[in-house]
Amino acid sequence: MPEIPDLNIFSSNLTKKLVGKTLSLVDILITRQLKVPAADIKTALEGQLLNKINRIGKELRFEFQNGRVLSIHLMLHGTMFWFEGKNENRFTIAELLFDDGTGLAITDWQKAVILTLDPKPATAPDALAIPPGYLHSALSKLSKPIKTVLTEGKTVQGIGNAYVDEILYAARISPFSKANKIPEMNIDILVEAINTVLVDAENHIRQNFPDTITEKERDFLQVHRPKQTLTLNGEVILKAELDKRKTYYVESQQFFE
8 A cells, every 4th residue: 555655756746747737638437436426526627727736644635726626545556657648557447637648547456546526624633744742642542552543544644554564663662552551752752753764765765766656665664574574674573463454563562551
Protein backbone atom coordinates (compact mmCIF):
# COMPACT_ATOMS: atom_id res chain seq x y z
CA MET A 1 0.00 0.00 0.00
CA PRO A 2 1.35 3.45 -0.88
CA GLU A 3 1.89 5.44 2.31
CA ILE A 4 2.94 9.00 3.16
CA PRO A 5 6.49 8.84 1.72
CA ASP A 6 5.24 7.43 -1.60
CA LEU A 7 2.17 9.65 -1.80
CA ASN A 8 4.08 12.85 -1.12
CA ILE A 9 6.31 12.07 -4.09
CA PHE A 10 3.36 11.06 -6.28
CA SER A 11 1.64 14.32 -5.37
CA SER A 12 4.60 16.49 -6.31
CA ASN A 13 5.18 14.65 -9.61
CA LEU A 14 1.50 14.73 -10.56
CA THR A 15 1.47 18.44 -9.72
CA LYS A 16 4.39 19.17 -12.02
CA LYS A 17 2.71 17.47 -14.96
CA LEU A 18 -1.00 18.20 -14.49
CA VAL A 19 -1.71 21.35 -12.47
CA GLY A 20 -2.78 24.25 -14.69
CA LYS A 21 -4.28 21.92 -17.30
CA THR A 22 -7.93 21.31 -18.06
CA LEU A 23 -9.50 17.89 -17.53
CA SER A 24 -11.05 16.99 -20.88
CA LEU A 25 -12.34 13.54 -20.00
CA VAL A 26 -12.80 11.33 -16.98
CA ASP A 27 -13.76 7.77 -17.83
CA ILE A 28 -14.54 5.43 -14.92
CA LEU A 29 -14.50 1.83 -16.09
CA ILE A 30 -15.06 0.12 -12.72
CA THR A 31 -17.81 1.80 -10.70
CA ARG A 32 -18.48 -0.57 -7.81
CA GLN A 33 -16.60 1.54 -5.23
CA LEU A 34 -18.29 4.82 -6.19
CA LYS A 35 -20.61 6.58 -3.75
CA VAL A 36 -22.16 8.69 -6.55
CA PRO A 37 -22.94 7.84 -10.20
CA ALA A 38 -19.99 8.09 -12.59
CA ALA A 39 -22.05 10.59 -14.61
CA ASP A 40 -22.06 12.98 -11.63
CA ILE A 41 -18.26 12.91 -11.51
CA LYS A 42 -18.05 13.59 -15.25
CA THR A 43 -20.46 16.51 -14.97
CA ALA A 44 -18.60 18.01 -12.00
CA LEU A 45 -15.06 17.73 -13.37
CA GLU A 46 -14.90 17.62 -17.15
CA GLY A 47 -13.88 20.94 -18.66
CA GLN A 48 -12.47 22.17 -15.36
CA LEU A 49 -8.97 23.55 -14.72
CA LEU A 50 -6.94 21.58 -12.18
CA ASN A 51 -5.75 24.02 -9.52
CA LYS A 52 -3.97 21.81 -7.03
CA ILE A 53 -3.06 18.25 -6.01
CA ASN A 54 -2.32 17.45 -2.40
CA ARG A 55 -2.17 14.51 -0.04
CA ILE A 56 -4.61 14.08 2.83
CA GLY A 57 -3.79 10.97 4.86
CA LYS A 58 -3.59 8.16 2.31
CA GLU A 59 -5.62 10.03 -0.31
CA LEU A 60 -4.54 12.15 -3.25
CA ARG A 61 -6.96 15.03 -3.75
CA PHE A 62 -7.34 16.78 -7.11
CA GLU A 63 -8.81 20.26 -6.54
CA PHE A 64 -10.45 21.95 -9.52
CA GLN A 65 -11.17 25.59 -10.30
CA ASN A 66 -14.91 25.21 -9.70
CA GLY A 67 -14.24 24.07 -6.12
CA ARG A 68 -14.96 20.38 -6.73
CA VAL A 69 -12.49 17.77 -5.50
CA LEU A 70 -11.69 14.25 -6.68
CA SER A 71 -10.08 12.01 -4.06
CA ILE A 72 -8.10 8.92 -5.06
CA HIS A 73 -7.33 6.26 -2.44
CA LEU A 74 -5.07 3.63 -4.01
CA MET A 75 -5.73 1.04 -1.29
CA LEU A 76 -3.38 -1.99 -1.30
CA HIS A 77 -2.59 -2.49 -4.98
CA GLY A 78 -3.70 0.64 -6.82
CA THR A 79 -1.16 1.99 -9.30
CA MET A 80 -1.00 5.01 -11.59
CA PHE A 81 0.53 5.20 -15.06
CA TRP A 82 0.97 7.95 -17.62
CA PHE A 83 -0.31 7.37 -21.13
CA GLU A 84 -0.70 9.26 -24.40
CA GLY A 85 -3.26 8.36 -27.02
CA LYS A 86 -4.87 5.03 -26.12
CA ASN A 87 -4.52 3.63 -22.60
CA GLU A 88 -3.14 0.10 -22.81
CA ASN A 89 -2.78 -0.51 -19.06
CA ARG A 90 -4.50 -3.60 -17.69
CA PHE A 91 -6.97 -3.51 -14.79
CA THR A 92 -7.79 0.16 -15.35
CA ILE A 93 -10.28 1.61 -12.88
CA ALA A 94 -10.36 5.13 -14.31
CA GLU A 95 -8.72 7.33 -16.94
CA LEU A 96 -8.14 11.06 -16.65
CA LEU A 97 -7.34 12.79 -19.96
CA PHE A 98 -6.15 16.41 -20.01
CA ASP A 99 -6.35 19.04 -22.74
CA ASP A 100 -2.71 18.65 -23.83
CA GLY A 101 -3.13 14.91 -24.45
CA THR A 102 -1.61 13.77 -21.14
CA GLY A 103 -3.43 10.76 -19.74
CA LEU A 104 -3.39 9.27 -16.24
CA ALA A 105 -4.54 5.68 -15.80
CA ILE A 106 -5.50 4.46 -12.34
CA THR A 107 -5.33 0.67 -12.13
CA ASP A 108 -5.96 -2.04 -9.55
CA TRP A 109 -6.18 -5.78 -10.17
CA GLN A 110 -8.23 -6.09 -6.96
CA LYS A 111 -10.65 -3.36 -8.12
CA ALA A 112 -10.46 -1.80 -4.65
CA VAL A 113 -9.30 1.75 -5.52
CA ILE A 114 -11.73 4.31 -4.11
CA LEU A 115 -12.65 7.46 -6.06
CA THR A 116 -14.62 10.02 -4.09
CA LEU A 117 -16.21 13.24 -5.30
CA ASP A 118 -15.94 16.07 -2.73
CA PRO A 119 -14.60 14.01 0.21
CA LYS A 120 -15.30 15.08 3.77
CA PRO A 121 -12.58 16.96 5.68
CA ALA A 122 -10.14 14.84 7.66
CA THR A 123 -11.04 14.36 11.32
CA ALA A 124 -7.67 13.11 12.60
CA PRO A 125 -4.33 14.91 12.24
CA ASP A 126 -1.86 13.87 9.58
CA ALA A 127 1.11 11.87 10.83
CA LEU A 128 3.46 14.65 9.71
CA ALA A 129 1.40 17.36 11.42
CA ILE A 130 0.67 15.99 14.90
CA PRO A 131 -0.04 18.88 17.29
CA PRO A 132 2.12 19.12 20.43
CA GLY A 133 0.69 16.97 23.23
CA TYR A 134 -1.99 15.48 20.99
CA LEU A 135 -0.71 11.91 21.02
CA HIS A 136 -0.24 11.92 24.80
CA SER A 137 -3.90 12.81 25.26
CA ALA A 138 -5.23 10.54 22.52
CA LEU A 139 -3.32 7.42 23.60
CA SER A 140 -4.34 7.82 27.23
CA LYS A 141 -7.94 7.04 26.20
CA LEU A 142 -7.16 3.92 24.17
CA SER A 143 -6.40 0.40 25.38
CA LYS A 144 -5.89 -1.13 21.95
CA PRO A 145 -2.42 -2.28 20.83
CA ILE A 146 -0.37 0.71 19.68
CA LYS A 147 0.06 -0.76 16.20
CA THR A 148 -3.71 -0.98 15.76
CA VAL A 149 -4.16 2.61 16.94
CA LEU A 150 -1.58 3.95 14.50
CA THR A 151 -2.78 1.99 11.47
CA GLU A 152 -6.57 2.31 11.71
CA GLY A 153 -6.55 6.02 10.80
CA LYS A 154 -8.90 7.24 13.54
CA THR A 155 -6.18 8.77 15.73
CA VAL A 156 -3.50 9.62 13.16
CA GLN A 157 -3.88 9.63 9.38
CA GLY A 158 -1.55 8.38 6.68
CA ILE A 159 0.47 5.54 8.24
CA GLY A 160 0.01 1.98 7.03
CA ASN A 161 1.23 -1.43 8.06
CA ALA A 162 4.82 -1.23 6.83
CA TYR A 163 5.72 2.17 8.23
CA VAL A 164 4.03 1.54 11.58
CA ASP A 165 6.38 -1.43 12.00
CA GLU A 166 9.30 0.81 11.09
CA ILE A 167 8.20 3.59 13.46
CA LEU A 168 7.70 1.25 16.42
CA TYR A 169 11.06 -0.36 15.72
CA ALA A 170 12.74 3.05 15.71
CA ALA A 171 10.93 4.00 18.94
CA ARG A 172 11.75 0.60 20.51
CA ILE A 173 8.10 0.04 21.43
CA SER A 174 6.48 -3.37 20.97
CA PRO A 175 3.56 -3.33 18.52
CA PHE A 176 1.55 -5.23 21.14
CA SER A 177 1.92 -2.53 23.82
CA LYS A 178 -1.37 -1.12 25.09
CA ALA A 179 -1.62 2.48 23.92
CA ASN A 180 -2.66 3.84 27.31
CA LYS A 181 0.19 2.10 29.12
CA ILE A 182 3.01 3.74 27.15
CA PRO A 183 4.87 6.23 29.39
CA GLU A 184 4.95 9.89 28.36
CA MET A 185 8.71 9.79 27.76
CA ASN A 186 8.25 6.92 25.30
CA ILE A 187 5.39 8.74 23.57
CA ASP A 188 7.80 11.65 23.00
CA ILE A 189 10.20 9.18 21.39
CA LEU A 190 7.35 7.75 19.32
CA VAL A 191 6.34 11.18 18.00
CA GLU A 192 9.91 11.87 16.97
CA ALA A 193 10.19 8.45 15.33
CA ILE A 194 7.03 9.05 13.28
CA ASN A 195 8.51 12.15 11.72
CA THR A 196 12.04 10.80 11.29
CA VAL A 197 11.04 7.49 9.71
CA LEU A 198 8.56 9.02 7.25
CA VAL A 199 10.80 11.93 6.21
CA ASP A 200 13.87 9.70 5.81
CA ALA A 201 11.88 7.23 3.70
CA GLU A 202 10.56 10.00 1.47
CA ASN A 203 14.06 11.39 0.99
CA HIS A 204 15.39 7.93 0.08
CA ILE A 205 12.65 7.25 -2.47
CA ARG A 206 12.89 10.75 -3.94
CA GLN A 207 16.65 10.43 -4.37
CA ASN A 208 16.40 7.05 -6.12
CA PHE A 209 13.10 7.46 -8.00
CA PRO A 210 12.59 11.22 -8.37
CA ASP A 211 9.91 11.04 -11.08
CA THR A 212 7.89 8.07 -9.86
CA ILE A 213 4.12 7.88 -9.52
CA THR A 214 4.22 4.14 -8.69
CA GLU A 215 5.20 2.41 -5.47
CA LYS A 216 8.78 1.08 -5.44
CA GLU A 217 10.53 -1.80 -3.65
CA ARG A 218 11.12 -0.98 0.01
CA ASP A 219 14.41 -2.77 0.44
CA PHE A 220 15.69 0.09 2.61
CA LEU A 221 13.25 -0.69 5.43
CA GLN A 222 14.79 -1.87 8.68
CA VAL A 223 12.33 -4.40 10.12
CA HIS A 224 9.30 -4.71 7.83
CA ARG A 225 11.13 -7.18 5.60
CA PRO A 226 8.79 -10.07 4.72
CA LYS A 227 11.41 -12.03 2.79
CA GLN A 228 14.25 -11.55 5.28
CA THR A 229 15.08 -12.99 8.70
CA LEU A 230 17.33 -10.19 9.97
CA THR A 231 17.02 -6.42 10.23
CA LEU A 232 19.58 -4.26 8.44
CA ASN A 233 21.31 -4.08 11.85
CA GLY A 234 21.48 -7.88 12.11
CA GLU A 235 18.69 -8.41 14.66
CA VAL A 236 16.39 -11.42 14.35
CA ILE A 237 13.02 -10.38 12.91
CA LEU A 238 10.02 -11.78 14.77
CA LYS A 239 6.81 -12.23 12.79
CA ALA A 240 3.24 -12.29 14.05
CA GLU A 241 -0.29 -11.30 13.11
CA LEU A 242 -2.03 -8.45 14.91
CA ASP A 243 -5.62 -7.59 14.00
CA LYS A 244 -5.17 -9.46 10.72
CA ARG A 245 -2.04 -7.46 9.85
CA LYS A 246 1.33 -9.10 9.34
CA THR A 247 3.64 -7.60 11.93
CA TYR A 248 7.43 -7.49 12.04
CA TYR A 249 9.40 -6.52 15.14
CA VAL A 250 12.40 -7.50 17.31
CA GLU A 251 12.69 -8.83 20.84
CA SER A 252 14.29 -5.66 22.20
CA GLN A 253 11.18 -3.55 21.53
CA GLN A 254 9.67 -2.77 24.94
CA PHE A 255 6.25 -4.17 25.82
CA PHE A 256 4.01 -1.93 27.92
CA GLU A 257 0.89 -3.50 29.46
